[in-house]
Amino acid sequence: MNETIQRFDCFVENKPGVLARVIGLISGRGYNIQALNVGPTEDGTVSRMRIDVLGNEKVLNQVILQLRNQVNVIEVTGRKRRSAR
Amino acid sequence: MKTIRERTGAVALVEALEKAGTEVLFGYPGGAVIDIFDSLKDAKFRFVLGRHEQGCAHMADGYARSSGKVGVCLVTSGPGATNVVTGLGTAYLDGVPMVMITGQVPLAQIGTDAFQEADMSGISRAVTKHSFLVQSADEIPETVAQAFYIATHGKPGPVVIDIPKNCQQALTKAQYPERVNLRAYHPEYTARPQQIARFAKLLNEAKRPVIYAGGGAIAAFASGDLTALARKAQIPVATTLMGLGAFDQRDPLSLGMAGMHGAPCANYAIDEADLIVAMGVRFSDRVTGKISKYAKKAKIVHIDCNPAEVDKNVTVHLGIVADVRDVIANVNSRVKANEHPEWLARIAQWKQDYPISYQPLHPGVIMPQQAIEAINKVSDGEAIVVTDVGQQQMWAAQYVTHRHPRRFLTSGGMGTMGFGIPAAIGAALARPDLKTIAICGDGGAQMTFEEVVVAVLEKLPITIVVINNGCLGMVRQWQELFYKKNYSHTILKEKGLPYLPDFVKLAKAHGAAAYRVIDPAKLESTMKKAINAKRTTLVEVIVDPDANVYPMIPGGKSVKEMIFK
Ligand SMILES: Cc1ncc(C[n+]2csc(CCOP(=O)(O)OP(=O)(O)O)c2C)c(N)n1
Numbered sequence: 001m002n003e004t005i006q007r008f009d010c011f012v013e014n015k016p017g018v019l020a021r022v023i024g025l026i027s028g029r030g031y032n033i034q035a036l037n038v039g040p041t042e043d044g045t046v047s048r049m050r051i052d053v054l055g056n057e058k059v060l061n062q063v064i065l066q067l068r069n070q071v072n073v074i075e076v077t078g079r080k081r082r083s084a085r
Numbered sequence: 086m087k088t089i090r091e092r093t094g095a096v097a098l099v100e101a102l103e104k105a106g107t108e109v110l111f112g113y114p115g116g117a118v119i120d121i122f123d124s125l126k127d128a129k130f131r132f133v134l135g136r137h138e139q140g141c142a143h144m145a146d147g148y149a150r151s152s153g154k155v156g157v158c159l160v161t162s163g164p165g166a167t168n169v170v171t172g173l174g175t176a177y178l179d180g181v182p183m184v185m186i187t188g189q190v191p192l193a194q195i196g197t198d199a200f201q202e203a204d205m206s207g208i209s210r211a212v213t214k215h216s217f218l219v220q221s222a223d224e225i226p227e228t229v230a231q232a233f234y235i236a237t238h239g240k241p242g243p244v245v246i247d248i249p250k251n252c253q254q255a256l257t258k259a260q261y262p263e264r265v266n267l268r269a270y271h272p273e274y275t276a277r278p279q280q281i282a283r284f285a286k287l288l289n290e291a292k293r294p295v296i297y298a299g300g301g302a303i304a305a306f307a308s309g310d311l312t313a314l315a316r317k318a319q320i321p322v323a324t325t326l327m328g329l330g331a332f333d334q335r336d337p338l339s340l341g342m343a344g345m346h347g348a349p350c351a352n353y354a355i356d357e358a359d360l361i362v363a364m365g366v367r368f369s370d371r372v373t374g375k376i377s378k379y380a381k382k383a384k385i386v387h388i389d390c391n392p393a394e395v396d397k398n399v400t401v402h403l404g405i406v407a408d409v410r411d412v413i414a415n416v417n418s419r420v421k422a423n424e425h426p427e428w429l430a431r432i433a434q435w436k437q438d439y440p441i442s443y444q445p446l447h448p449g450v451i452m453p454q455q456a457i458e459a460i461n462k463v464s465d466g467e468a469i470v471v472t473d474v475g476q477q478q479m480w481a482a483q484y485v486t487h488r489h490p491r492r493f494l495t496s497g498g499m500g501t502m503g504f505g506i507p508a509a510i511g512a513a514l515a516r517p518d519l520k521t522i523a524i525c526g527d528g529g530a531q532m533t534f535e536e537v538v539v540a541v542l543e544k545l546p547i548t549i550v551v552i553n554n555g556c557l558g559m560v561r562q563w564q565e566l567f568y569k570k571n572y573s574h575t576i577l578k579e580k581g582l583p584y585l586p587d588f589v590k591l592a593k594a595h596g597a598a599a600y601r602v603i604d605p606a607k608l609e610s611t612m613k614k615a616i617n618a619k620r621t622t623l624v625e626v627i628v629d630p631d632a633n634v635y636p637m638i639p640g641g642k643s644v645k646e647m648i649f650k
Pocket residue numbers: 473474475476477478500501502503525526527528529530552554556557558559560
């Protein structure tokens with residue numbers, strides 16, 4: 001399988017339960033999260049989640065669309081970081 | 086200025102549900118919702134007490150599917166909440182709008198493994214569009230408004246509101262909002278004019294077009310526009326299982342259902358088409374079979390309200406993320422009236438050469454397909470038909486004449502056994518003007534049979550038909566075809582013993598009228614009597630246990646590998 005590390009920058013409403021929903025969508029597919037960083041933005045009501053995941057690129061692109069469908073997710077951007085060895 | 090009345094969170098909840106348009110609330114009480122139940126006495130909506138929370142959830146689901154409104158359900162914390170998980174998943178996969186209110190232990194006790202505590206927002210995450218854990222009574226009215234909004238906007242689906250007991254008891258002045266304002270959720274998309282223009286051009290140029298409509302077309306109330314488009318441009322229409330009813334099957338342009346157990350002409354037409362107009366479908370593996378061989382000759386236009394659907398399973402030529410009805414209505418005005426005589430003649434030939442059909446296997450034994458035909462004859466394509474899951478579901482899909490949207494209710498995505506009886510109760514409450522018929526297998530009927538009492542007590546004249554083949558037929562069929570007839574634990578009727586339970590006695594014990602049919606000659610007259618009865622009636626039809634669902638494209642195979650018997 002053609003797996004790459006993909007980085008998502010996910011801007012979400014700073015509310016309880018949001019982190020769990022976002023992570024659940026990724027881990028529920030059996031993907032392992034390699035790195036996760038969550039912090040506030042200048043706008044205190046918005047958090048940024050930076051997530052690195054190893055997985056199939058097409059599937060991860062689909063995950064972005066599904067993340068955007070989430071009620072508390074404001075925007076998601078994703079890009080390929082590097083190919084897995 | 087009007088003074089704002091202070092009342093408990095529980096009363097505020099009931100008020101909010103009324104404001105949101107609730108007509109029927111399905112539910113089951115318990116300690117964590119006793120305050121809400123206490124407030125129901127003044128409610129303007131009807132309350133229906135189920136007998137198991139799973140049943141309550143499917144009732145709300147059946148209500149929603151048949152009416153297009155939100156199904157609303159209220160259950161207690163812990164086991165009440167975990168019992169609705171299957172109902173949520175069923176609604177989630179089929180895009181059914183539902184608001185599920187669950188009680189929760191008081192906020193101060195959350196996380197302590199308190200009595201009847203379950204992390205419902207956690208448990209429900211994978212089977213809901215969204216879940217709310219209410220933090221104070223003040224949040225209740227607005228949360229209800231938001232939940233109804235989320236359930237109905239974008240692809241519809243279930244939403245959980247988990248309300249701790251102390252929030253139900255606390256006082257609040259909070260009012261139901263005039264407008265819902267969700268900062269990050271704006272699922273309304275519109276087609277760009279260039280997309281509509283390209284779509285119209287593709288339609289005008291196509292020689293062998295097929296419309297392929299799914300549950301999303303029904304959810305978007307697009308049947309009328311779809312029909313207008315099909316007739317104007319003379320495009321044949323296939324549907325998915327979930328799309329049955331989106332297009333009148335008495336129309337000569339109807340191809341019937343596509344997919345694993347679909348009509349050969351629908352599958353052949355998709356295989357030969359040069360243009361597939363897919364609306365509100367997911368291209369599920371049950372429909373496409375082997376994806377690399379799917380619709381190879383066609384350009385695919387995919388219209389869906391959900392951006393995550395387009396290009397998910399098949400790569401499309403033109404993807405339009407927008408409301409299905411808007412797009413079709415829009416393109417209708419740009420499409421030329423057309424005829425495709427050669428294409429339609431070819432389709433007519435397929436219909437003639439490969440009808441969906443069956444042969445009796447043993448003389449004097451009722452074939453299950455015959456039972457569905459008898460139901461169809463009496464109901465004449467007008468009744469709401471609700472199915473359970475398994476062979477009987479596929480026979481109902483194949484042998485009922487589907488004429489109207491929201492009258493064939495089936496658990497397509499999840500395939501939940503036990504859906505039929507409670508969903509029929511919900512449908513009958515939503516549409517008292519129509520007859521409602523539940524078609525169940527002997528296996529599935531046993532999963533939620535307790536709800537028959539509810540139909541009786543609510544005086545619902547529904548008909549429950551149990552297609553009794555003495556086995557878990559659909560699994561048995563796979564074992565016959567793909568597992569060398571090793572019928573491992575799928576035969577429910579023990580040889581030499583009468584079938585247990587006795588469905589006729591069981592139905593009578595639940596207060597329903599009941600008949601058993603064994604003789605093919607009595608089939609139609611019994612169905613007539615049952616369907617026209619003014620009370621809850623069960624008909625157990627003893628059918629040939631060896632009957633299989635055909636045609637069939639085995640999982641992962643292509644149209645070329647369709648088997649007919
Ligand atoms: C809750 C649930 N458990 C298991 C299954 C798997 N399953 C699918 S069809 C089927 C057999 C159903 O038997 P029955 O209700 O008698 O219907 P039939 O196929 O005989 O018409 C089973 C066990 C399911 N779909 N749902």
